[in-house]
Amino acid sequence: MDRKFDRDTIIEAIRRVPLLSPSASRLLELTADPDHDLSQTIDIVKCDAPLTAHVLRIVNSAAFGLLNKVDSIDRAVAYLGERLVISIALGDNAGALFNKPLAGYDGEKGALWRHDLLTAMASRQVSQKARVELNAGLAFTGGILHDIGKGILSDFLHDTAPELVEQLEKHAIVDYLEGERALLGIDHAEAGFEVAKCWQLPEALQMIIRYHHQPQEAPEAYRALVYAVHVGDIIAMMGGCGTGADTLQYPLDQRYSDYLDLTFDDLALILLETQEEFRRIEASFHETKEN
Ligand SMILES: [Fe+2]
């Protein structure tokens, strides 16, 4: 395969990615702090008028079927929960990265967002099976952000997906990441890590993004958390929610069992439960977008 672009061109494009809004940044910082409480989340949302409006629109959407209209942001955040509020803030903010069609992966518009949301839900559940205590909120947020690099690389991969799939079938490359590196000199985990650094995300989130396909290489302090998202990502793909041509073209690192106490039955249950949660949440996002 011929190199299409060089790494520096991609890094330059990453430097041009818009920064997150202050409220989204602060919400992400908060998830990294295990001692925070819901009132801090509410305070951040209150200071951001468009976010407040969007949260109220979602809680009052038909998907939640509430009989009485919720008009206080305190009650809306308490009802939706912090995880969903962060998803809304990130969707509003980095929507350009999450929501565009993933042409370079043969993925349709919205595929990355759906994959990220399902990965987040699965990662949170997996994190509760870790052999050490993990911050489940961080696993969720890491799940949302783990593939952020694909939003960047997609533009440069253009129509290379069929070529990459062919290389995979011939076993000329071991996984999609190797194909990305051959064509662009950088893979989506590294590109995402560069975005994470620009956004000054908490270190745990940076590590999840950088090592979600190679959890064994993550620093020991973050390894169990990275494994949770690694497995959550595979569960999302197994559930039929990938991002296009690369779906299930990444190996599962079997050493996850050193960090996670996860049986096959647990995996099947998480797959089922997250699909159900996902359908409900996705419907609420969908409705408010159409209104
Ligand atoms: Fe990935």
Ligand SMILES: [Fe+2]
């Ligand atoms: Fe993924």
